[in-house]
Amino acid sequence: MAGPKRMDVSFTARATAVGRMRNEIAVDWPAMGQSWTFATDEAPALGGEDTAPPPLALIVAGLAGCLMTNIRMFARKMGVDLRGLSVDVRADWVRIQTGTAPHVADTAGFALDVTMDSAQDTDAQRALLDAAKAGCFVEHALVNAVPVRHRLKTPQGWIDA
Amino acid sequence: MAGPKRMDVSFTARATAVGRMRNEIAVDWPAMGQSWTFATDEAPALGGEDTAPPPLALIVAGLAGCLMTNIRMFARKMGVDLRGLSVDVRADWVRIQTGTAPHVADTAGFALDVTMDSAQDTDAQRALLDAAKAGCFVEHALVNAVPVRHRLKTPQGWIDA
Numbered sequence: 001m002a003g004p005k006r007m008d009v010s011f012t013a014r015a016t017a018v019g020r021m022r023n024e025i026a027v028d029w030p031a032m033g034q035s036w037t038f039a040t041d042e043a044p045a046l047g048g049e050d051t052a053p054p055p056l057a058l059i060v061a062g063l064a065g066c067l068m069t070n071i072r073m074f075a076r077k078m079g080v081d082l083r084g085l086s087v088d089v090r091a092d093w094v095r096i097q098t099g100t101a102p103h104v105a106d107t108a109g110f111a112l113d114v115t116m117d118s119a120q121d122t123d124a125q126r127a128l129l130d131a132a133k134a135g136c137f138v139e140h141a142l143v144n145a146v147p148v149r150h151r152l153k154t155p156q157g158w159i160d161a
Numbered sequence: 162m163a164g165p166k167r168m169d170v171s172f173t174a175r176a177t178a179v180g181r182m183r184n185e186i187a188v189d190w191p192a193m194g195q196s197w198t199f200a201t202d203e204a205p206a207l208g209g210e211d212t213a214p215p216p217l218a219l220i221v222a223g224l225a226g227c228l229m230t231n232i233r234m235f236a237r238k239m240g241v242d243l244r245g246l247s248v249d250v251r252a253d254w255v256r257i258q259t260g261t262a263p264h265v266a267d268t269a270g271f272a273l274d275v276t277m278d279s280a281q282d283t284d285a286q287r288a289l290l291d292a293a294k295a296g297c298f299v300e301h302a303l304v305n306a307v308p309v310r311h312r313l314k315t316p317q318g319w320i321d322a
Contacts, residue, residue, distance in 0.1 A: 002260075008269075009254040011217055015225035017246035023229045025222040027214070032204055036214040040226035043193055047234060053188070053197040055226030056172055058219045059299055061186040064176035065201035065216030068184045073208060074263050085178035093170040093298040099163075102235050102292040105301040108169075109308035113319065122315045126322050129313055131263040137254040138220055140266040145306045147270035152290055154283045158274065161287050 009137065021048030023055075060091045063138045067112060070132035080128045084117030110142060170298065182209030184216075221252045224299045228273060231293035241289045245278030271303060 008031075015025040022041040028034070040055045042048030064087050075082040092108035116125050133139055140146075152161035169192075176186040183202040189195070201216045203209030225248050236243040253269035277286050294300055301307075313322035 004257050004259040006267075007256045007258065009217070009256050011221045011250075011252045013221045013225050013248075013250040013252075015222075015229055015248045015250065017229055017233060021230055021233060023226045025225050027218045027221050029215070029218065032206070034204060034211075034215075036218050038214075038219070038222035038226075040222070040230065042230060043195060045193070047237070050195075053199075054190070054195075055223045055230060056170070056298060057188045057190065057197050058199070058223035058226065059302075060172045060174045060188050061176075061199035061201070062216045062219035062223060064174050064186050065184045065199075065219065068176055068178055069182055069201065069203060069216060072178060072182060076208070077263055087174075087176045089172075089174040089176065091172040091174075093302070095168045095170050095298075096165050097168065098165040102238055102296055104295050105298045106167075107298065107302040107305065107307040109310065111310045111312070113312045113314070114322070115314040122313065122320070125313060125315075129311060129322050133309075133311065134265050135263055137217060137256075137266045137268065139309055141220075141254070141268040142302055142307050143309050144268065146268040146303050148294075148300055148304050149270065149272045150290060150294065151272070151274045152283065152286060153274070153276040154286075159283070161275070161290050 019049055019051065021046070022051050056091070056093070060089055063091070063110060063142070064089045064112070066136045066138035067114075067132055070135040071114070071116070071128060074128055074131045074135065078128055078131065080124055081119045082116055082128075083119075084115075086115045088113040088115075180210055180212065182207070183212050217252070217254070221250055224252070224271060224303070225250045225273070227297045227299035228275075228293055231296040232275070232277070232289060235289055235292045235296065239289055239292065241285055242280045243277055243289075245276075247276045249274040249276075 039052035041052040094106040200213035255267040
């Protein structure tokens, strides 16, 4: 039998700052030939103009969507009856402010409450949820420490930053 | 001097599966009194109907937006001249498939290339980028291992799953 097959799932994006806090973001999934545009902004209280959701709202929606997509994909694969599915999410970050220094981010964690409309028993639903958690790229990137690299453009070219 | 002040930044969401792979997701930021709706879907090749971007596209856009929002917020705070800002992102996940078992997710990592239009030198731009990285909630949740908890609804009530 062949060993595990590894397939890259790579996205690219170009994001441009416009307005006071608005960002316009073109995202591509080159292997699928797909592209989408997004925008983010902040409320006036945070210096923005509220023309679009804040970045964190996209993260919460992406997390919910990823788990649900995997649940439905694997329900078919595992033969689990699934007539309906909803997920309630709670995302808790913490903003740490010391004096007048720039704030520092912390993450308390994420909680997902899953409701399946299924004729199958709790064990079958649980096995499906376990497979979906393991298959969800967003959950993997959150549950594990993953590398986030940065480069800064300078007159002499790109530098690691 | 008072110690660090910790402020919760909490989002909630309710996501509902509709269509073949489409999810409709209502996200709330209760402390700000703000709400938004999102949708995700997949291409027909992945069992969907391509009515909305896939969840991973939202994650990539949210990551770009979060770093950029922090760069602009801190530019004002730190007095860094910033006339323009763009970020190119690359997100690399890996899908591991063994035989016919459900696939398993892996994350290779994220890379962000930052271009600032600024009269200030590379050191000042680098200090601004460092502050923004530390202040970005999305980067914190990726770079660190964070808890993601799940519960499953059963006829006897919620169970940890």
